[in-house]
Amino acid sequence: MNGILDWAMHFALACFATGMVCAALRLLRGPSAQDRILALDTLYINGMLSILCLGIGVGAAIYFDIALLIALFGFVGSTAMAKFLLRGEVIEP
Amino acid sequence: MKQHFQPMLPVVLLGLWLLLNDSLAWHQWLIGAALALAIPKLANTLRPLPARPRRLVVAIGLVWHVLLDVIRSNIAVGRIILGTVRQQPQVGFLKIPLDMRTPHGLAVLSIIITATPGTVWAGHDQDSNELTLHVLDLQDEEVWLRTIKERYERPLMEIFG
Amino acid sequence: MTPAELPLWAALPASLLLVTGGLLxxxxxxxxxxxxxxxxxxxxxxxxxxxxxxxxxxxxxxxxSVNAGRPVIHEILITLFLVLTSPVTTMLLMRAAMFRRATGRDHKGTEAPPPAPETDRP
Structure with a gap:
C-alpha cells in the first residue's frame, strides 16, 4: 500500500535531480551573466524541493528548517547578484 | 503624525511565529506577541506609508482567480516547453495603461503578474502610469490587456482604494 | 527511507501531488x-x-499531518516565502537584462533580440 508513495517519492527525486542537471548545464553554458543567475536560482529551488521530498521520506521535522533556510539563502544570493548586474553594487549608501 | 493602532500586521506576525515553531505553548505565545508588537514599530521608520486593505471578500475572490490562472498558465507554458505548439515561442513586450496609482496595489499586481507563468512585469513608467509586460507567447494582445485590467486591476483598486 | 504506514486515502493524493510537482x-x-x-x-x-x-x-x-495525527501546516511558511520572493528575483533579472541590452554591456548577447523598451530606472 505504501509502495505507491515510495515510488512517487523516488520518481519526484529523480525529476528534481534531472532538473538540477539541466540547470547546471545552463549555468555552465551561459551565455550571458543573467542566464547563469537564473540557472543558479533554479538550482536552489530544485535542491530545496528535493530536501523536502527527502524529509517526507525520513519523516523528521528538521528537513523543513533546512528547506526554509535554502529558500532564504537562494533568494538573497540571486537577488544580490541580479542587483549587482543592474546597478553595479549590491548595498547602496 | 499619530497613527491609530493597526491590529492586522501584529496578528499576522504572531501567526507566522506560531507556525514557524509549530507549537501553541504559552511561552511561544508570549515571545510571539512581544515580537509582533515590536517589529511593526521598528519597521514603521523604514516604510512610513501604511497600507489599508479593505474588502476581505474581494481579496478572497482575487486569490481564487489568481490560483486558477496560475494552474491554467502552468499547463499552457508546459505545452510550450514540450514543443507541442511550435518550436520556439514568440516572446514580446506589451504596454498596458493602468488606472491604479496606489503603490501597494501596484506591488501586489507586479507579484501576481510575475508569479503567473508566461508573463513577467518588466517595468512601470511613473509619469504615464504605463506597465510594460513581457509575454512568453504573444498571440493576442487584447486578451492579456483585458485579463489584467478586469481580472486583477479592478479588484485591487477596490481593495486598496 | 520508507515512511510510516499511511492510509490509502492519504497516500494516493500525496503520491499524485509528488509526481505532479516533480514533473513540473x-x-x-x-x-x-x-x-x-x-x-x-x-x-x-x-x-x-x-x-x-x-x-x-x-x-x-x-x-x-496524517503521521502526527494533528494538522502540521508549517510548510505554508515556505509557500508564502516563495510566493513573495521568487517574483522579486525574476523582476530584478528582467530589468538587469533589459538594462544590459540597452547599454550594450551584454557582449555575448542572446540571439534574436526583441526590441527592448526603455527601462524605468529611478
Missing amino acids: ALLGSIGLLRFNNFYARIHAPTLANTLGAGCVLLASMLIS
Missing part, C-alpha cells in the same frame, strides 16, 4: 535548457517556483 519542476528546468533566448528562458523556472513547489509542499503537509 523538471519541465521548468528543461525549458531553461531548451529555449534559445534569455527573454524566453526567464519564464521557464516560474513553473517550478509556483505550482511545482506548491504541489510538493501540499504533499508534505498532508503526509506529516
Whole structure:
C-alpha cells in the first residue's frame, strides 16, 4: 500500500535531480551573466524541493528548517547578484 | 503624525511565529506577541506609508482567480516547453495603461503578474502610469490587456482604494 | 527511507501531488535548457517556483499531518516565502537584462533580440 508513495517519492527525486542537471548545464553554458543567475536560482529551488521530498521520506521535522533556510539563502544570493548586474553594487549608501 | 493602532500586521506576525515553531505553548505565545508588537514599530521608520486593505471578500475572490490562472498558465507554458505548439515561442513586450496609482496595489499586481507563468512585469513608467509586460507567447494582445485590467486591476483598486 | 504506514486515502493524493510537482519542476528546468533566448528562458523556472513547489509542499503537509495525527501546516511558511520572493528575483533579472541590452554591456548577447523598451530606472 505504501509502495505507491515510495515510488512517487523516488520518481519526484529523480525529476528534481534531472532538473538540477539541466540547470547546471545552463549555468555552465551561459551565455550571458543573467542566464547563469537564473540557472543558479533554479538550482536552489530544485535542491530545496528535493530536501523536502527527502524529509517526507525520513519523516523528521528538521528537513523543513533546512528547506526554509535554502529558500532564504537562494533568494538573497540571486537577488544580490541580479542587483549587482543592474546597478553595479549590491548595498547602496 | 499619530497613527491609530493597526491590529492586522501584529496578528499576522504572531501567526507566522506560531507556525514557524509549530507549537501553541504559552511561552511561544508570549515571545510571539512581544515580537509582533515590536517589529511593526521598528519597521514603521523604514516604510512610513501604511497600507489599508479593505474588502476581505474581494481579496478572497482575487486569490481564487489568481490560483486558477496560475494552474491554467502552468499547463499552457508546459505545452510550450514540450514543443507541442511550435518550436520556439514568440516572446514580446506589451504596454498596458493602468488606472491604479496606489503603490501597494501596484506591488501586489507586479507579484501576481510575475508569479503567473508566461508573463513577467518588466517595468512601470511613473509619469504615464504605463506597465510594460513581457509575454512568453504573444498571440493576442487584447486578451492579456483585458485579463489584467478586469481580472486583477479592478479588484485591487477596490481593495486598496 | 520508507515512511510510516499511511492510509490509502492519504497516500494516493500525496503520491499524485509528488509526481505532479516533480514533473513540473523538471519541465521548468528543461525549458531553461531548451529555449534559445534569455527573454524566453526567464519564464521557464516560474513553473517550478509556483505550482511545482506548491504541489510538493501540499504533499508534505498532508503526509506529516496524517503521521502526527494533528494538522502540521508549517510548510505554508515556505509557500508564502516563495510566493513573495521568487517574483522579486525574476523582476530584478528582467530589468538587469533589459538594462544590459540597452547599454550594450551584454557582449555575448542572446540571439534574436526583441526590441527592448526603455527601462524605468529611478
